[in-house]
Amino acid sequence: MPALRSGRQLVAAVRLLLVATVVLGIGYPLAVTGFAQLVAPGRADGSLVSVDGEVVGSALVGQAFTDAAGDPLPQYFQSRPSASGYDGAASGGSNLGPNSPDLADLVAARRAAVAAFDGVDPGDVPPDAVTASASGLDPDISPAYAAIQVDRVAAARGVAPAVVRQLVDDATAGRDLGFVGAPHVRVLELNLALDRELGR
Amino acid sequence: MSATVAGWLQVALLVGALVAVHRPLGDWMARVFTGQRHNRAERVVYRLVGVDADAEQRWPAYLRSVLVFSLAGVLLLYALQRLQQALPLDDGMSAVEPSSAWNTAVSFVTNTNWQGYAGESTMGSLVQMAGLAVQNFLSAAVGLAVAVALVRGFARTRSGTLGNAWVDITRAVTRILLPLSVLAAVVLVLGGVVQNLSGGTDLATLAGITQHIPGGPVASQEAIKQLGTNGGGFFNANSAHPFEGPSAWISLVEVFLLLAIPFSLPRTFGRMVGDRRQGYAVVGVMAGLAAASLALATWAQARAGGAALQLAGAAAEGQEVRFGGPLSVLFGTATTLTSTGAVNSMHDSYTPTGGLLVLGNMMLGEVAPGGVGSGLYGLLVLALVAVFVAGLMVGRTPEYLGKKLGRREMTLASLYVLTTPALVLVGTAVAMSTSAGTGSMLNAGPHGLSEVLYAFTSAANNNGSAFAGLSANTTFYNVALGLVMALGRFLPIVFVLALAGRLAAQGHAPVTAGTLPTHRPLFVGLLTAVVLVVVGLTYLPVLSLGPIAEGLS
Numbered sequence: 201m202p203a204l205r206s207g208r209q210l211v212a213a214v215r216l217l218l219v220a221t222v223v224l225g226i227g228y229p230l231a232v233t234g235f236a237q238l239v240a241p242g243r244a245d246g247s248l249v250s251v252d253g254e255v256v257g258s259a260l261v262g263q264a265f266t267d268a269a270g271d272p273l274p275q276y277f278q279s280r281p282s283a284s285g286y287d288g289a290a291s292g293g294s295n296l297g298p299n300s301p302d303l304a305d306l307v308a309a310r311r312a313a314v315a316a317f318d319g320v321d322p323g324d325v326p327p328d329a330v331t332a333s334a335s336g337l338d339p340d341i342s343p344a345y346a347a348i349q350v351d352r353v354a355a356a357r358g359v360a361p362a363v364v365r366q367l368v369d370d371a372t373a374g375r376d377l378g379f380v381g382a383p384h385v386r387v388l389e390l391n392l393a394l395d396r397e398l399g400r
Numbered sequence: 401m402s403a404t405v406a407g408w409l410q411v412a413l414l415v416g417a418l419v420a421v422h423r424p425l426g427d428w429m430a431r432v433f434t435g436q437r438h439n440r441a442e443r444v445v446y447r448l449v450g451v452d453a454d455a456e457q458r459w460p461a462y463l464r465s466v467l468v469f470s471l472a473g474v475l476l477l478y479a480l481q482r483l484q485q486a487l488p489l490d491d492g493m494s495a496v497e498p499s500s501a502w503n504t505a506v507s508f509v510t511n512t513n514w515q516g517y518a519g520e521s522t523m524g525s526l527v528q529m530a531g532l533a534v535q536n537f538l539s540a541a542v543g544l545a546v547a548v549a550l551v552r553g554f555a556r557t558r559s560g561t562l563g564n565a566w567v568d569i570t571r572a573v574t575r576i577l578l579p580l581s582v583l584a585a586v587v588l589v590l591g592g593v594v595q596n597l598s599g600g601t602d603l604a605t606l607a608g609i610t611q612h613i614p615g616g617p618v619a620s621q622e623a624i625k626q627l628g629t630n631g632g633g634f635f636n637a638n639s640a641h642p643f644e645g646p647s648a649w650i651s652l653v654e655v656f657l658l659l660a661i662p663f664s665l666p667r668t669f670g671r672m673v674g675d676r677r678q679g680y681a682v683v684g685v686m687a688g689l690a691a692a693s694l695a696l697a698t699w700a701q702a703r704a705g706g707a708a709l710q711l712a713g714a715a716a717e718g719q720e721v722r723f724g725g726p727l728s729v730l731f732g733t734a735t736t737l738t739s740t741g742a743v744n745s746m747h748d749s750y751t752p753t754g755g756l757l758v759l760g761n762m763m764l765g766e767v768a769p770g771g772v773g774s775g776l777y778g779l780l781v782l783a784l785v786a787v788f789v790a791g792l793m794v795g796r797t798p799e800y801l802g803k804k805l806g807r808r809e810m811t812l813a814s815l816y817v818l819t820t821p822a823l824v825l826v827g828t829a830v831a832m833s834t835s836a837g838t839g840s841m842l843n844a845g846p847h848g849l850s851e852v853l854y855a856f857t858s859a860a861n862n863n864g865s866a867f868a869g870l871s872a873n874t875t876f877y878n879v880a881l882g883l884v885m886a887l888g889r890f891l892p893i894v895f896v897l898a899l900a901g902r903l904a905a906q907g908h909a910p911v912t913a914g915t916l917p918t919h920r921p922l923f924v925g926l927l928t929a930v931v932l933v934v935v936g937l938t939y940l941p942v943l944s945l946g947p948i949a950e951g952l953s
Contacts (some may be wrong), residue, residue, distance in 0.1 A: 206464055206468060207574060208562075209464055209465055209468045209469075210468050210471075210472065211450065212449050212451050212465075212468075212566060213465070213468045213469040213471070213472040214451055214472050214476075215449040215450060216445070216449045216469065216566065216569070216570070217469070217472050217473060217476055218533075218538065219445055219448055219449065220534050220538055220573070221476075221534050223578075224533065224534045224537045224538075224573070224578070225529050225530030225531070225533060225534040226529065226530060226622055227532065227657075228533075228578065228581070228582070229529045229565045229617040231582075231619070232582070232585045232586075232589065232595055232604075232617070232620040232623075233595050233596065233597060233617055233620070234557070234617060235586065235589065236589040236595035236596070236619060237434070237595075237596070239589070239590075240589055240590060243589065243590070243591075243592045243593075243594070244589060244594055244619075245594065245601075245615070246594045246596065246601065246613050246615060247592055247600065247646075248603075248644065250615070252425040253688070254604075255603045255609065256603065256604070256605060256606050256607050257603065257606065258613050258642075260592060260642035260646050261611075261613060261642050261643070262641060263605040263606065263607070263609065263611055264607065265606065265607045266607055266609070267607070268608075273607060274769065276606070276607070280721070280740070286609075286611065287611075287612070288600075288612040288613050288614055289520055289521060289600075289612045289614060290518065290520070290521065290613045290636065290641075291518075291520065291635050291636045291637035291641050292518070292636045292637050292746075292868070293640070293717070293718040293746035293748075293749060293868070294717065294718065294749065295718065295746055295747075295748040295749060295817070295842055295868045295869035296708065296717065296748070296749060296842070296843065297706070297708075297748060297749065297755075297843040297847035297850075297869070297950075298545065298705060298706020298707070298708055298709045298715070298717075298749065298751050298752055298755070298847075298950075299706045299707050299708060299752070299845075299847060299950060299953065300708050300843055300847070301708075301710035303709075303717060304707055304708040304711050307708060307711045307712045309525075310713060311711075319782050322846050326713070327704075327712045327713040327714035327715050327716035328721050330713075330716075331712050331714075331716040331717040331718075331719075332717060332718070333640070333718070333720050333721070334637055334640035334718045334719055334720050334728075334743070334744065334745045334746045335401065335635075335640040335641045335642060335720060336637065337637070337641065337642055338642075338720050338721055338722075339498075339642055339722075340720070340721040341721060342721055352418060365745070366693050373552050373722075374852065375401075375406055375648065376647060376648045376649035376652075377413075377649060377908050378401065378406075379405070379406040379409040379410055379413075380410045380413070380648045380649045380652050380727065381403060381410075381648020381649070381651070381652075381722050381723050381724055381727050382403070382648070382722065382723065382724025384721045384722045385516035388606065389950060391606055392606065395606070396863075400686070
């Protein structure tokens with residue numbers, strides 16, 4: 201009787217599913233959580249960064265360095281454009297296509313804004329400064345984008361550009377293992393170093 | 401070091417790692433599925449489940465087990481989502497809307513992991529762990545079981561049975577997927593992927609802005625999501641999210657994880673049919689197609705195509721700085737060549753040619769190397785088609801591995817090959833002719849068509865990646881794509897298991913001077929050509945209206 205056999209199969213299916221839910225859905229993640237919290241609690245909790253006991257961000261998650269009106273703060277290196285406004289609860293990219301007129305308008309506007317803000321030639325504004333990241337939470341900028349921001353940050357803080365440039369170098373990471381990924385500047389780490397070395 | 405050299409070095413490292421695990425992992429999987437002994441934990445499982453682990457199943461029984469098990473999975477996952485606010489660890493999330501819950505339940509059970517929803521604002525930790533992550537294991541295990549059943553069809557002589565689905569699924573989890581996931585999760589945790597049950601932290605940033613830093617059991621889920629070629633991200637941004645892909649080397653590890661099992665399965669196949677050269681031929685076809693696709697996509701993405709990207713100076717839209725261009729393309733190519741669908745960059749913003757290639761990768765039927773299990777059985781069915789084509793040329797009865805391919809066998813293989821394109825093209829046509837379908841497009845013109853075509857291609861091939869501009873969380877897309885995912889997964893499984901049953905029942909024809917050797921470069925070339933021609937002829941018309949028109953504009 202095929203119907204009867206299917207009924208017995210269904211019982212087996214539900215039971216296997218329940219066993220799997222307990223072992224794979226609860227046991228496995230809890231075991232990994234236990235290991236993670238024991239061995240690498242800082243990383244497991246999101247690599248949070250504190251200043252004077254106050255958590256100011258995650259080393260891995262980008263943030264906006266803007267004032268209440270949304271204007272960029274000149275004393276800080278600026279992150280990339282973000283499709284989600286660095287909202288940690290809403291990651292994602294713009295998903296605009298390569299020929300999208302909306303994207304073209306955005307790129308042109310960002311290029312003009314960055315060039316004016318940093319006092320550089322529009323042709324010197326690198327691609328990552330005018331495009332939104334995939335996550336909307338990109339914690340890094342390219343060394344090229346950091347370089348064009350040095351003079352503006354130095355002027356805002358009243359120090360020599362060389363001082364700022366040194367801090368940029370300290371916050372710059374090369375490719376992993378020398379060839380994996382791309383060189384990048386960790387913006388939060390850099391801005392924290394600026395505050396620490398030069399005062400807020 | 402130039403970006404180009406660095407880019408190819410990371411490919412070389414990846415290939416080296418895949419070659420290194422090919423033999424041990426492939427041999428191990430062959431042992432898992434041919435061994436007679438059950439370990440103690442497995443015996444406990446079989447007793448709890450109430451199955452006779454030593455009973456062999458004929459193909460209809462094997463199929464019934466697979467289908468019933470998947471159906472039960474859909475029902476449980478649907479219930480979990482609808483009831484999550486009443487269960488513990490809901491993280492303040494409310495019940496998932498019915499059409500979205502249906503779509504997601506089918507999506508995870510079919511190994512697609514298409515996500516119409518945004519993870520961090522829809523699913524609490526319980527649904528993520530006990531619902532979605534469990535199906536990450538089980539859907540991959542089902543894929544492995546079906547592939548192994550087909551391989552047994554080739555290996556066995558005059559046998560009425562294909563093995564025991566319950567045993568195959570259980571062993572796939574206990575001996576392959578779970579141990580490897582634990583290892584992978586440890587590496588991911590050490591690399592900075594988060595793993596907690598805190599529900600996140602709210603903080604004030606350096607500039608005084610309130611920011612929510614999400615939490616969750618991410619590493620454990622990321623491990624099986626990649627390893628099982630699932631692809632459903634914990635977060636909306638998937639592996640591009642800094643908590644899923646904190647660094648470039650972790651992202652490269654994730655690429656390795658999603659390729660490891662599919663590229664090792666041909667070895668398992670070769671071992672089980674008693675001729676390792678057959679496995680090498682299969683992996684040769686997979687590797688050749690993958691290499692060609694990667695080279696083309698890397699080249700396309702390096703030249704900023706498309707008016708908006710040219711204005712930006714590079715294809716940096718939808719890419720993370722720490723990954724850079726080459727690693728983004730590598731991930732995008734690997735995820736669409738397998739049935740993974742995880743992303744570390746946004747495919748919707750790829751250059752026209754780059755977008756065409758990731759779409760084309762899925763249209764190949766995901767056989768280079770394809771999903772866990774599904775890649776191998778997909779390519780073996782295409783191998784039958786290739787042998788059949790060769791047989792027509794010389795007027796001989798086609799044979800593969802000593803099995804004669806008659807009318808019934810070729811009918812089943814043809815039905816398998818036709819199912820996915822039919823679902824893609826009919827689905828896209830329906831969407832484009834209804835306002836419910838076209839209303840969800842973000843981009844206008846040919847790129848809008850590409851978004852819809854990509855969605856149905858992704859669903860029918862059980863990939864799950866998206867041209868994410870499409871607003872797919874609507875009743876129309878949730879229902880339609882859910883249906884396409886279910887049919888795209890289970891119709892081919894029906895055909896494969898029916899085929900396996902017929903093959904197992906046959907004897908082995910002796911090799912003669914007239915037998916087409918299926919381990920030589922000639923056959924590798926023929927099979928590659930069959931894959932490309934089948935795809936090319938099927939999809940060229942619609943591709944020329946979408947990405948090709950866009951690239952030429």
